[in-house]
Amino acid sequence: MARRAAFLAGAGAAALAAGLALAQAPGPAPEPHRTITSPESGRNYATPETLAIQDDDFQNPAFLWVEEGEQAWNHPAGSAGQSCASCHQDATASMRGVRARYPAYNAAKGRVVTLEQQVNICRTERMGAPELRIDSRELNAMTAFIGLQSRGMPMNVDISGPARPFFDRGEEFYNTRRGQLDMRCGSCHEDNYGRSLRADLLSQGMSNGFPTYRLKEQRVISLQFRLQGCVNDVRGEPPAMGSEEFTNLEFYLAWRAQGLPVETPSVRR
């Protein structure tokens, strides 16, 4: 704010008029405000015991899901008799970097879609196969398998152009107080990370490790299942998994985590 005021005072009325003209021309939307300027992965807040499981691909139970996803990748499903591999061949090449770019704007749909929704688009529109339920074992297995192909790559979602309104709605959801406790997401993950909440150490609530093996649930969970849990924690009414609200929120979360390495499949308490 201070910098902008100085600029206006120094440059005078002509610059002010030019600034107004600029604001009217259709240009790139301004870079959104970052509350957390140096994001930290949830792994920095996990116990050494939990990390030991995450850092050992053999012991990490999420790899049971990864293997199921890999099998499903190569297995024909639906009336077209095709598998994912029929079109996308080797996932280690074709799916590399995909998880890091999702959610992403889908021009045909005219909206942002999550990785889960993209898998279901391919199933229903290209394979003649039924949709998989969000957070079902089959879908989490597939997204864990696809996500693994981006492990270590920086999160890098594109919020520009037509994607921006969806991002803005996600940001608004993030910053809205809700539930009987009247809290924002940031009440915990921006204002209080590093502090304990009951048995948990609060992290910045980053999404780079999903889907994740949750020790408490003893299964792989999707990001939106976790988000329902967080809204329940403030005694709010969570939107449905797969809803537009959560899709936009997931998009905003991915941008918050921009630059963090994909850790799929992570392990969390």
Place this chain on the structure above:
Amino acid sequence: MAAPIGQPRVRLPAQIKAGEVIEIRTLISHIMETGQRRNQEGQIIPRDIIKSFTCTFEGQPVFSMDLHPAISANPYIAFPFKAERAGNLEMVWTNDAGEQRKLTQAVRLAE
């Protein structure tokens, strides 16, 4: 009605020398239902766990253990083994209903 016993994963070191003590690592997909939880109607969900694991090498016992309900889902079991010669390891996971999942793993020795 028991839950399926999933596909096991077993890992041995890539290179094994004769006489070396190696660690055999196993992981199997299973719900390990404790028998102490209730469903939404308030009824007890029946216990359904992997209750035992055994490993033999060419018919000789190598390792066995009984599992109990406090063990997490998808049990991870690791144990040492002295690899004297090449041969086959037989591993068996058994659930409460007596159903079994078996896996044969060859032990090859490096030259």
